[in-house]
Amino acid sequence: MTPSEHMAKLLQQWQQMTRAESAAIQAAAWPKLREIQSRKASLRQPLDEAFRQWKAGEPAGAGRAGGGRLFRAEVARLIALEAHNAQLLAERRAKAREQQLHLERAAQNLRNLRRCYAPPPPPVACNSYS
Numbered sequence: 001m002t003p004s005e006h007m008a009k010l011l012q013q014w015q016q017m018t019r020a021e022s023a024a025i026q027a028a029a030w031p032k033l034r035e036i037q038s039r040k041a042s043l044r045q046p047l048d049e050a051f052r053q054w055k056a057g058e059p060a061g062a063g064r065a066g067g068g069r070l071f072r073a074e075v076a077r078l079i080a081l082e083a084h085n086a087q088l089l090a091e092r093r094a095k096a097r098e099q100q101l102h103l104e105r106a107a108q109n110l111r112n113l114r115r116c117y118a119p120p121p122p123p124v125a126c127n128s129y130s
Contacts, residue, residue: 003054010047011074014040018081025088 001009017040024033054071
């Protein structure tokens, strides 16, 4: 497999994992998301190495033509997908924070109601032993 083919294969794997991340975020499948992110992290080193090999095999200035343009478009798509996933996560985080605040207000209201309607605690009798 040529460095260019290897690079294309790794970028395709990254794209598939990024799409799987998106599905996991939308489904709130957090363990699955963690697993996918771990797999993506393990793909970084091979991707860096493939890039170095591809770059070393490229004639000077060839990165702007042919394969370089192909990879640039692929990387641009990946960046857009990653940005979309970041937006999805931000929306999920905002919803979770809103729900947390709502639950905290409800708990405070319940404590206030209990103070108003619950009978006072019985007095504590103190016995003196001398």
